[in-house]
Structures are given as C-alpha cells and as structure tokens.
Amino acid sequence: MTKAQTAKAIRKGSSQKDALDRRQEILSAALNLFSMRDYSAITIKEIAQLAGVNSSLLYYYYEDKEALFRAALxxxxxxxxxxxxxxxxxxxxxxxxxxxxxxxxxxxxxxxxxxxxxxxxxxxxxxxxxxxxxxxxxxxxxxxxxxxxxxxxxxxxxxxxxxxxxxxxxxxxxxxxxxxxxxxxxxxxxxxxxxxxxxxxxxxxxxxxx
Amino acid sequence: MTKAQTAKAIRKGSSQKDALDRRQEILSAALNLFSMRDYSAITIKEIAQLAGVNSSLLYYYYEDKEALFRAALxxxxxxxxxxxxxxxxxxxxxxxxxxxxxxxxxxxxxxxxxxxxxxxxxxxxxxxxxxxxxxxxxxxxxxxxxxxxxxxxxxxxxxxxxxxxxxxxxxxxxxxxxxxxxxxxxxxxxxxxxxxxxxxxxxxxxxxxx
DNA sequence: GTCTATAAAAGGATAGAC
DNA sequence: GTCTATCCTTTTATAGAC
Structure with missing residues (x-):
C-alpha cells in the first residue's frame, strides 16, 4: 500500500466532509505562503507540497492560482x-x-x-x-x-x-x-x-x- | 540602417561614458519596475524593453537579475x-x-x-x-x-x-x-x-x- | 558594446487513469 | 477525489556573430 492509499483509507467514509477539509487545508497552506512571500514567488507546487497533496488537486478545488489567492485574501x-x-x-x-x-x-x-x-x-x-x-x-x-x-x-x-x-x-x-x-x-x-x-x-x- | 545602428551611430565616440549611461539607463528602468511590482513579477525582458535595449545586454552590465535588484535597491x-x-x-x-x-x-x-x-x-x-x-x-x-x-x-x-x-x-x-x-x-x-x-x-x- | 539565436529550467495548467 | 504524466509557455541565462 502506498502512502497515498493509506491516507485515503484513513479518510474513507463521508467524502463530503473530507472535501471541505481538503479545501481548507489547501487554502490554509496558500495563505501561509502568500503572506510570507509575493504572489509570483509562490508556486502551485509549493502550496501543494505544504498542504501534502498533489499539485493537480489544487485545480480541482480552485479554478487557478489567482482564484486561490483571492480566497486566501x-x-x-x-x-x-x-x-x-x-x-x-x-x-x-x-x-x-x-x-x-x-x-x-x-x-x-x-x-x-x-x-x-x-x-x-x-x-x-x-x-x-x-x-x-x-x-x-x-x-x-x-x-x-x-x-x-x-x-x-x-x-x-x-x-x-x-x-x-x-x-x-x-x-x-x-x-x-x-x-x-x-x-x-x-x-x-x-x-x-x-x-x-x-x-x-x-x-x-x-x-x-x- | 536599422534603428539599433542609428542609435549606435549617434552614441559614437567616447565609449566609456556611453557604457556608464547605458548602465544607468538599465538601472533606472529596473528601479522603476521593481518599485512598482514584486521582484519575481518583473522579467528581465520587461526591464530591457523599458530601457530600450536587448535583454541580453543586461547580463553584460550585471551578473544576474538579483545583482540588478541589489543595485536598484x-x-x-x-x-x-x-x-x-x-x-x-x-x-x-x-x-x-x-x-x-x-x-x-x-x-x-x-x-x-x-x-x-x-x-x-x-x-x-x-x-x-x-x-x-x-x-x-x-x-x-x-x-x-x-x-x-x-x-x-x-x-x-x-x-x-x-x-x-x-x-x-x-x-x-x-x-x-x-x-x-x-x-x-x-x-x-x-x-x-x-x-x-x-x-x-x-x-x-x-x-x-x- | 550590442544583438540574434538558443539552451535549459521552471512554472501553470490539462487529460486521463484509478 | 486524488494522482501520474505531460504539454505549453514563460523566463533566466549563455554562446557567439557583428
């Protein structure tokens, strides 16, 4: 079992709440980084890494980098x-x-x-x-x-x-x-x-x- | 005669002073831009364009983008x-x-x-x-x-x-x-x-x- | 000194498997 | 929902002609 699969298994069940959590985790990571350095200095991959998810997932929850910044603000x-x-x-x-x-x-x-x-x-x-x-x-x-x-x-x-x-x-x-x-x-x-x-x-x- | 050649012809003669001018022009353009937006949001080409020179020339006068920023500051x-x-x-x-x-x-x-x-x-x-x-x-x-x-x-x-x-x-x-x-x-x-x-x-x- | 051309890397974003 | 793989674009930086 890979790490990701284990994590998934732990979070099994009510997938609605999970989604909200995950959304919040990403937002929180983004806020942390955006308030430390400049918008253009922060990469999508960096945010994903801090949130502990794959960078593609950010596009599932937010339209693009700018939308994520707006949400963080x-x-x-x-x-x-x-x-x-x-x-x-x-x-x-x-x-x-x-x-x-x-x-x-x-x-x-x-x-x-x-x-x-x-x-x-x-x-x-x-x-x-x-x-x-x-x-x-x-x-x-x-x-x-x-x-x-x-x-x-x-x-x-x-x-x-x-x-x-x-x-x-x-x-x-x-x-x-x-x-x-x-x-x-x-x-x-x-x-x-x-x-x-x-x-x-x-x-x-x-x-x-x- | 191209634009560049014309400009060159006008600036003919004491090449030492020209170099200083050009250095200053680039620095001035960089300062303008760096003080408007963030470091990472400013591109070398943008600075070069504002200074009216080719972007490669910036590397003749400054080691890299960071050195240019330091000089501007x-x-x-x-x-x-x-x-x-x-x-x-x-x-x-x-x-x-x-x-x-x-x-x-x-x-x-x-x-x-x-x-x-x-x-x-x-x-x-x-x-x-x-x-x-x-x-x-x-x-x-x-x-x-x-x-x-x-x-x-x-x-x-x-x-x-x-x-x-x-x-x-x-x-x-x-x-x-x-x-x-x-x-x-x-x-x-x-x-x-x-x-x-x-x-x-x-x-x-x-x-x-x- | 200044330019053209281009290498090399990084970043944003998407397609599609699972 | 989450991940892998990958495309496309932008950007920094260098090599070399003039």
Missing part, C-alpha cells in the same frame, strides 16, 4: 474582521476599548503583519477584482468606525478633547500599519515598545491623561 | 539618504526641521512610497545579502538620528517636554512608513491630511504648542 480579512468585532463588542468604555485595540495588535502581531503584507501585494498587483476591492474597503471602514465611535463616546463623557474623531481613528489605524510594516523591514523592532509610544501619543493627541 | 536608498541629508542640513531650528521633514514626505511621497515597497519586498525575500542589510540598517539609523537630535535640541531650548527623544523619533518615522503603506493599499488616501494629523499628534506628544 478573503480568508485573512475575514479572520481579522472577527478579531476586530470581538474586541469592539467586549468594551463599552472608550479608554479600555482603545487600550485593548492597541494590545491586540501586539498579541496578534504576526497575523496582522501577514494581512498587511498580503494586502500590499494585492494592491500592487495588476489584476484587481471588484469584490476584493470592496472587501478591503469594508475592512478598513470597519476599523475606522470602531475607533471613531470610541473617540466620540470619550468626548461625550468628557474624557477627551475636541479633536476630529475620524482623524484620530485614521491616525491610530495608520500608525498600527506602520508598526507592522516596520516590523517586516526590521524584524528586530520592539513591537510592544512601538505600540506603547503610539498609546502615549494617542492619549496626548486626544487630550486624555491616563 | 542601493540606488533608491542612496537617493533617499541624499534627500534626508539635505533637509537635515538646511535647518538649525528643531521645529522647522521637523515640520520640513514631514513636508518632505508629502512632496516626495511617490519616491518614498516606492522605497518602502522595495524595502518590504527585499525583507520578505529569501536571499539576503550582508551588504544590503547593512545599507538598510544604516538608512533607518540616519533617519532616527536626525530626528532624535532635533528633539534633543528642542528640549535643550525648552520648547519640548521631557520625553524620550529616541522614542519620539521612532514614533514619527514609523508613522510616516504607515502613511506610505496605507497610500499603497488605499490609493485614495489623503497623504497631506494624514501627515497633518501626524504633525498635530507629534507636537502633542513632545508637548509643543505651535
């Missing part, structure tokens, strides 16, 4: 969106929410860094899809809205000064992207320290004394 | 370093220097964005060279030192509060990278507006009232 954005919603719905108090927001970027730094990397690669690629463009827009909108709301709440209860809530939100969001990028270019970067500095600056910006 | 960093030094040596007054520093990132946004993109591509590539790693480290060191010095001077003359000058410098530098990245992912981003917000936050952070 949507997956990454969806996961991040989930984290965002979780933090947002956990806090009613604006200071706690924003502190936790910053903390999340330290804790999940490697995931968020991957997302930023993959978003950059997509943005500087030729072929854009309307759907993905919308997904990405939506994603940043959600982030900005969560932060904007928090700043507004802080102003309403008299904790923060009268700055533009939207500007403050864009500011924090942009800086966090900067931290992620800098930690790609300079892997030695002290992410926690960089986020601490952002926290100090952000509170100074909105006029909050911790 | 050094060129981009060198150019940015030149801009940095220029702004730094123009000001003795810290507030002016920092304001001009921010302004430079608006004015030269497309160049700096390209640099950030190419630095990211290099960082997430497999093959690293000791020389390039050092060039990049040096580059960020120079930026941090210029800003750190300015903050220290501002503190000495009593304009700024007692914050860590290095932390303030890293903060500004990181945020500017964030602005560049965000403007890649979202081309609609209002760069001038984003830098304005940074300016406000930075002055709040160091306790300066403009």
């Amino acid at each position: 949507e997956e990454a954005v969806g996961a991040a969106m989930g984290n965002y919603d979780e933090v947002a719905s956990k806090h009613s108090e604006p200071v706690d929410l924003i502190n936790d927001w910053f903390q999340m970027h330290v804790t999940l730094a490697s995931d968020i860094r991957r997302l930023v990397k993959i978003l950059m690669d997509y943005s500087s690629s030729q072929s854009h899809s309307r759907v993905l463009d919308d997904v990405i827009s939506k994603f940043y909108d959600v982030e900005i809205q969560i932060l904007t709301k928090a700043v507004k709440r802080g102003q309403r209860v008299g904790l923060f000064n009268k700055v533009s809530p939207n500007a403050a939100a864009v500011f924090a969001s942009t800086h966090l992207d900067g931290v992620m990028v800098r930690s790609i270019i300079q892997p030695r970067l002290d992410i926690a320290g960089a986020v601490d500095a952002l926290r100090d600056a952000f509170w100074a910006y909105v006029g909050y004394k911790p | 050094e060129e981009a960093v060198g150019a940015a370093m030149g801009n940095y030094d220029e702004v730094a040596s123009k000001h003795s007054e810290p507030v002016d220097l920092i304001n001009d520093w921010f302004q430079m990132h608006v004015t030269l946004a497309s160049d700096i964005r390209r640099l950030v993109k190419i630095l990211m591509d290099y960082s997430s590539s497999q093959s690293h060279s000791r020389v390039l790693d050092d060039v990049i480290s040096k580059f960020y060191d120079v930026e941090i030192q210029i800003l750190t010095k300015a903050v220290k001077r501002g503190q000495r003359v009593g304009l700024f509060n007692k914050v860590s000058p290095n932390a303030a410098a890293v903060f500004a530098s990181t945020h500017l990278d964030g602005v560049m990245v965000r403007s890649i992912i979202q081309p609609r981003l209002d760069i001038a507006g984003a830098v304005d917000a940074l300016r406000d936050a930075f002055w709040a952070y160091v306790g300066y009232k403009p």
Whole structure:
C-alpha cells in the first residue's frame, strides 16, 4: 500500500466532509505562503507540497492560482474582521476599548503583519477584482468606525478633547500599519515598545491623561 | 540602417561614458519596475524593453537579475539618504526641521512610497545579502538620528517636554512608513491630511504648542 | 558594446487513469 | 477525489556573430 492509499483509507467514509477539509487545508497552506512571500514567488507546487497533496488537486478545488489567492485574501480579512468585532463588542468604555485595540495588535502581531503584507501585494498587483476591492474597503471602514465611535463616546463623557474623531481613528489605524510594516523591514523592532509610544501619543493627541 | 545602428551611430565616440549611461539607463528602468511590482513579477525582458535595449545586454552590465535588484535597491536608498541629508542640513531650528521633514514626505511621497515597497519586498525575500542589510540598517539609523537630535535640541531650548527623544523619533518615522503603506493599499488616501494629523499628534506628544 | 539565436529550467495548467 | 504524466509557455541565462 502506498502512502497515498493509506491516507485515503484513513479518510474513507463521508467524502463530503473530507472535501471541505481538503479545501481548507489547501487554502490554509496558500495563505501561509502568500503572506510570507509575493504572489509570483509562490508556486502551485509549493502550496501543494505544504498542504501534502498533489499539485493537480489544487485545480480541482480552485479554478487557478489567482482564484486561490483571492480566497486566501478573503480568508485573512475575514479572520481579522472577527478579531476586530470581538474586541469592539467586549468594551463599552472608550479608554479600555482603545487600550485593548492597541494590545491586540501586539498579541496578534504576526497575523496582522501577514494581512498587511498580503494586502500590499494585492494592491500592487495588476489584476484587481471588484469584490476584493470592496472587501478591503469594508475592512478598513470597519476599523475606522470602531475607533471613531470610541473617540466620540470619550468626548461625550468628557474624557477627551475636541479633536476630529475620524482623524484620530485614521491616525491610530495608520500608525498600527506602520508598526507592522516596520516590523517586516526590521524584524528586530520592539513591537510592544512601538505600540506603547503610539498609546502615549494617542492619549496626548486626544487630550486624555491616563 | 536599422534603428539599433542609428542609435549606435549617434552614441559614437567616447565609449566609456556611453557604457556608464547605458548602465544607468538599465538601472533606472529596473528601479522603476521593481518599485512598482514584486521582484519575481518583473522579467528581465520587461526591464530591457523599458530601457530600450536587448535583454541580453543586461547580463553584460550585471551578473544576474538579483545583482540588478541589489543595485536598484542601493540606488533608491542612496537617493533617499541624499534627500534626508539635505533637509537635515538646511535647518538649525528643531521645529522647522521637523515640520520640513514631514513636508518632505508629502512632496516626495511617490519616491518614498516606492522605497518602502522595495524595502518590504527585499525583507520578505529569501536571499539576503550582508551588504544590503547593512545599507538598510544604516538608512533607518540616519533617519532616527536626525530626528532624535532635533528633539534633543528642542528640549535643550525648552520648547519640548521631557520625553524620550529616541522614542519620539521612532514614533514619527514609523508613522510616516504607515502613511506610505496605507497610500499603497488605499490609493485614495489623503497623504497631506494624514501627515497633518501626524504633525498635530507629534507636537502633542513632545508637548509643543505651535 | 550590442544583438540574434538558443539552451535549459521552471512554472501553470490539462487529460486521463484509478 | 486524488494522482501520474505531460504539454505549453514563460523566463533566466549563455554562446557567439557583428
């Protein structure tokens, strides 16, 4: 019995669920690789190898390499969106929410860094899809809205000064992207320290004394 | 007479200088393309076409594709370093220097964005060279030192509060990278507006009232 | 120096057996 | 569903003429 046959034998039975698993395995392998290096630097065979399947199988589950990339990007954005919603719905108090927001970027730094990397690669690629463009827009909108709301709440209860809530939100969001990028270019970067500095600056910006 | 022969005839005479020009033309074409898309997405023929020469000629001037990429990266960093030094040596007054520093990132946004993109591509590539790693480290060191010095001077003359000058410098530098990245992912981003917000936050952070 | 021609390898994608 | 075999195209790189 060959390796492949053994594997097949183990997975025998409900073939529907297997297919979903396999699809997910391939997607996961693709996401890992696409977020490490560039789209064109990743080969179909490499993805298949990481997923532990034959490269032809990728064409059974996905139309072509680009479709696989799109699926991987949507997956990454969806996961991040989930984290965002979780933090947002956990806090009613604006200071706690924003502190936790910053903390999340330290804790999940490697995931968020991957997302930023993959978003950059997509943005500087030729072929854009309307759907993905919308997904990405939506994603940043959600982030900005969560932060904007928090700043507004802080102003309403008299904790923060009268700055533009939207500007403050864009500011924090942009800086966090900067931290992620800098930690790609300079892997030695002290992410926690960089986020601490952002926290100090952000509170100074909105006029909050911790 | 073919096109190529005509071009050759025009360039007749001192062949030494011609070689330098041609070398530069190729390098310039490579830099343009490498900063637009990823290393692996750019082909030798594409570079040659943009430079207006045959693709084989690239191997006369550069050992291989990687050597050409390295040269392009050094060129981009060198150019940015030149801009940095220029702004730094123009000001003795810290507030002016920092304001001009921010302004430079608006004015030269497309160049700096390209640099950030190419630095990211290099960082997430497999093959690293000791020389390039050092060039990049040096580059960020120079930026941090210029800003750190300015903050220290501002503190000495009593304009700024007692914050860590290095932390303030890293903060500004990181945020500017964030602005560049965000403007890649979202081309609609209002760069001038984003830098304005940074300016406000930075002055709040160091306790300066403009 | 610059080009033509071409070798050599790699990568994406498909046909078809099982 | 998954694999083997293979085709086709692209791409890097070299040899050699001019």
